[in-house]
Amino acid sequence: MNSILLRGGRVIDPASARDGQYDLLVRDSEIAAVERAGTRMNLDDASLVDASGCWIVPGLIDPHVHLRDPGFPEKETILTGLRAAAAGGFTTVAAMANTSPVNDRPAITRYMLERAEEAHCTRLAPVSAVTHGLGGIEPVDFASMVDAGARLFSDDGIPIDDAGVLSRALDETMRLGYAVALHEEDRALSCGGAVNAGAVATHLGVSGYAHSAEPHRVRRDLAIAIGSGAAVHVAHVSTAESLELIRAARQRGAQVTCEVTPHHFTLDESAALTWGPNAKMNPPLRNRDDVEALHAAIRDGTFDMIATDHAPHDPKSKRMEQLGAFFGPGRQAGHLERDAAELFAHAANGVVGLETSLGLALGLVHRSLIEPARLVEMMSLNPAALLRLEAGTLAVGAVADITVIDPNLEWTVAPEKFLSKSRNTPFAGMRLKGRAVLTIVAGEIVFDGRKA
Structure with a gap:
């Protein structure tokens, strides 16, 4: 024993x-x-x-990671991702569905769970796609995905543009007792922007991602959620307006939870001047006023949890071979020439976070924004509830x-010491x-x- x-x-x-x-x-x-x-x-x-x-705290749970397996072993595998998670203090991570093939059928869910079992490390909670191929049209077989082991549903990285598809998905997941996590972006407004629209985008000469793209879609989706009574989870909230909409929806009875990432509450859009593609993500880093609004929402309990949105990428995907010379610690990039700006726009979105999340989150405690118990709620107890796990407690x-x-x-x-395969931080x-x-x-x- x-x-x-x-x-x-x-x-x-x-x-x-x-x-x-x-x-x-x-x-x-x-x-x-x-x-x-x-x-x-x-x-x-x-x-x-x-x-x-x-x-000594209940095992940390990350409700939002990308492990890239199956499909992208040059970025991450389930083995390397779970080892990185363990090094970050996580005992369970929820792996998103944007793999190749997409986790939209039971065989892929079972594959992920089998690889996790072989890793003999941090637990993996599979997240099923909402629609086949993340195409936003044909819903998955929700019941069969739950039977295979899915703990959450999300087309994360891609918004569900068709309101009817989302409404039907919420009805079905509510019947099964699970939640849908939403990537909130109106693509007609974001227009594939590289960084937050504003002074930094203008300075670099890259396309801007409209500030309104997130709250515009949050407003629509929360209205659908209120009507259905289903549980929804708003991923990686980044704007003050989105937070106000979430608060208002809760007052109207919406079953809505939300998460914040360490990169969004630690950095603002100016980080892109130093780190370039390694500070490029979706949603983008926002302005200082938004960062302060995120801090306030962490303090007042609006945010239910902290999620890494761990998004590993290789240097080629981040276009670092061509763009690395423009960026780096101790300096700020100037206006990029057209070709460089195009490369920046096409660099992959996302940063790794499993091995830095806890250290960044503890900064909230050290700065007296929150108490230690609140940190544990956000990084263990509440994610366990979202994923419908019997976890998040140290009870006998x-x-x-x-x-x-x-x-x-x-x-x-x-970064050279990370257990993750990727270094994009x-x-x-x-x-x-x-x-x-x-x-x-x-x-x-x-x-x-x-x-x-």
């Missing part, structure tokens, strides 16, 4: 209303006891872990998915405070940062 005793850490478990110094005993795959620090326990030859100075008898965090460990982001060289030092899944240590 495998036993671990985590001794003397600060246990933070909002689901059990517990926050204090405790010893926590893991026996086999479950949490066997949580007792005040120093209490005598039957150790059963448990392995001892000194957790003093650390937080619960599965032993646990993250041990040293909140004061200072470290520097070094705008945080290279940033000094962060706080990191996962131990990740435990079903009672087994899958990442031990103490050995690093």
Whole structure:
């Protein structure tokens, strides 16, 4: 029988209303006891872990990642993605459907779960597409996808333009008891813009992504959600207007949750001047006023969770071979010539985030924007609810998915040390405070940062 005793850490478990110094005993795959620090326990030859100075929290859950498998092994595989997740403190990640082939049928869902089982690491919660091929026309067989293991539905990366298709999808997922996560973009307004429309886009000479593209679609989709009564989740919210619409919809009874990414609450659009394609994503980084609105929404509880939107890309997809010379730490790019601006516009969207998310999120705690328990709610308890998982708690008898965090460990982001296959990050060289030092899944240590 495998036993671990985590001794003397600060246990933070909002689901059990517990926050204090405790010893926590893991026996086999479950949490066997949580007792005040120093209490005598039957150790059963448990392995001892000194957790003093650390937080012991329910395993972190990321509701929004892209693992690129099947289809894009040069960017990421399920194995490398789950190892990166474990290093970031995540015990479960929800893998989006924009693979090749798309996860729109049970065979692909089963493939993903089999690869995750082989990895023997962080858990994978498959996200099914809403429509076949992410085409926005023909809905998937929702019931068969649930039977195969899907925990959420999303065409993420592509908005569902047809309101009728979305309405029918919400009716079906509500019947099954699951949620739909929405990528909110009116493509007639975003027009394939490279960065947020405004001064930075003008300075670089690249196409602008209209600020209104996100809230315009949020307004429509929340109206549909209110009418249906279905559960919807708004992915990677980036504008103040979207937040106001979400608050108003909740007052009208909408079953809506929403997420914020570390890159959106940490950076503004000016990061593109330094990091170029590695600060290009959809939705784009916004202006400073929007960043402040995101902070306020984190403080007041509007945001339910933090999601990485981990989006690994190889240098070729990011056009770094041609554009790398224009950007980099310590300098800002000037106006790009037409050919360079075209390359920028066609660079892939997204940044990696699994290994930096916790450190960036802990910055919210260190700056007193939120309390530690609120961080745990946003990174464990609430994502578990979205994915319909029996997780997010350290209650006795619960599965032993646990993250041990040293909140004061200072470290520097070094992309060359990432376990992810990709290095596309705008945080290279940033000094962060706080990191996962131990990740435990079903009672087994899958990442031990103490050995690093």
